[in-house]
Amino acid sequence: MNRRTYLGALTVAVSGLAGCSGSGARTQGSSNASGSADVRVETVASGLEVPWDVAFHDDSLYLTERPGRIVRVPAVTGEGESGEPESVAELPKRTEPAGEGGLLGFAFHPSDHDTAYVYQTHESAEGLRNRVLRADLRGSTPSFQPIVEGIPAASNHNGGRLAVNDDALYVTAGDASNGDLAQDRSSLAGKVLRYTLDGDPHPENPFGNPVFSYGHRNPQGLAFLDGRLYSTEHGPDHDDEINRLEPGGNYGWPEVMGRSDADRFVDPLATYTPTIAPASAAIYDGPIAEWQGNLFFGALAGDFLGRARISNGKITERSRLLDGEFGRLRTAVTGPDDHLYVTTSNRDGRGSPADADDRVLRIRPR
Numbered sequence: 001m002n003r004r005t006y007l008g009a010l011t012v013a014v015s016g017l018a019g020c021s022g023s024g025a026r027t028q029g030s031s032n033a034s035g036s037a038d039v040r041v042e043t044v045a046s047g048l049e050v051p052w053d054v055a056f057h058d059d060s061l062y063l064t065e066r067p068g069r070i071v072r073v074p075a076v077t078g079e080g081e082s083g084e085p086e087s088v089a090e091l092p093k094r095t096e097p098a099g100e101g102g103l104l105g106f107a108f109h110p111s112d113h114d115t116a117y118v119y120q121t122h123e124s125a126e127g128l129r130n131r132v133l134r135a136d137l138r139g140s141t142p143s144f145q146p147i148v149e150g151i152p153a154a155s156n157h158n159g160g161r162l163a164v165n166d167d168a169l170y171v172t173a174g175d176a177s178n179g180d181l182a183q184d185r186s187s188l189a190g191k192v193l194r195y196t197l198d199g200d201p202h203p204e205n206p207f208g209n210p211v212f213s214y215g216h217r218n219p220q221g222l223a224f225l226d227g228r229l230y231s232t233e234h235g236p237d238h239d240d241e242i243n244r245l246e247p248g249g250n251y252g253w254p255e256v257m258g259r260s261d262a263d264r265f266v267d268p269l270a271t272y273t274p275t276i277a278p279a280s281a282a283i284y285d286g287p288i289a290e291w292q293g294n295l296f297f298g299a300l301a302g303d304f305l306g307r308a309r310i311s312n313g314k315i316t317e318r319s320r321l322l323d324g325e326f327g328r329l330r331t332a333v334t335g336p337d338d339h340l341y342v343t344t345s346n347r348d349g350r351g352s353p354a355d356a357d358d359r360v361l362r363i364r365p366r
């Protein structure tokens with residue numbers, strides 16, 4: 001059941017964009033504010049409400065909307081226009097007051113594409129918590145089974161990113177606004193967690209529990225490149241971080257932010273001060289040669305798409321794309337067509353939404 005008209009507004013009033021596609025879901029335009037690459041930016045879905053995570057199955061794009069929906073956009077990666085977004089499932093809304101929680105991460109099982117994982121903030125018997133549900137998407141009424149429960153939650157700092165790699169499920173957990181939990185290896189808060197695909201602690205974890213790495217404040221980006229795991233993390237009012245995650249690594253929060261002289265903490269690869277709120281991570285593997293192997297992320301507060309070149313495990317170059325053109329940008333992801341997709345987050349209470357927001361954008365060579 002669609003609870004709204006997704007395609008009611010296609011007029012995009014954005015500097016640098018031209019042209020609309022009538023009744024289709026794809027608005028085409030171009031942008032010259034994208035660093036050295038000559039790209040065009042297309043809108044493949046609009047009228048969304050705080051899209052949080054994105055994954056692909058066949059030619060469809062699936063996304064979570066933070067208030068509690070899973071939405072499918074058909075025919076995104078084909079040659080024609082993408083279809084209208086349709087609701088796949090609605091999950092109970094989190095408890096008010098709304099903060100940064102809700103329906104967050106989404107990832108497909110690596111081989112069974114009728115199965116997906118979602119990360120949800122919910123009101124449990126013990127109070128507000130985050131959990132991971134396994135979703136069976138077969139049939140007209142998807143079913144959901146909790147496989148990880150009891151991740152501390154709060155209005156802010158809920159983490160929420162999911163990533164599947166090598167038959168392991170990685171989960172980012174924020175500190176739930178209690179920094180001390182990030183240094184407590186018996187707490188799930190302020191960690192990157194690693195589970196089997198059934199939700200058990202991964203047998204190769206460093207401490208014999210779900211913890212993969214710790215000392216995190218609010219990590220929300222995960223991306224793999226050449227067998228290494230990279231993450232973006234929100235700092236306080238300084239020192240947002242890009243980290244390379246090692247099993248058992250202590251990334252410092254709340255004792256240190258950014259780089260430190262103490263050997264027991266792993267230094268970030270890069271920091272951002274003033275903060276930009278990096279909210280995702282994706283490795284580009286598409287047709288734009290100068291972006292190959294680069295890390296991309298949406299910067300919510302910075303209103304741009306961040307790019308960082310990684311060379312020999314170090315960040316050697318950084319730039320800002322789409323700077324100020326689309327408002328708040330949250331999730332960057334590489335599609336099966338190798339193009340980069342990014343979501344706006346202008347309806348999350350902290351933005352100034354245009355009529356077409358929120359949107360999913362695709363970036364292609366011109």
Ligand SMILES: [Ca+2]
Pocket residue numbers: 215241251252253256257258268
């Ligand atoms: Ca750190």
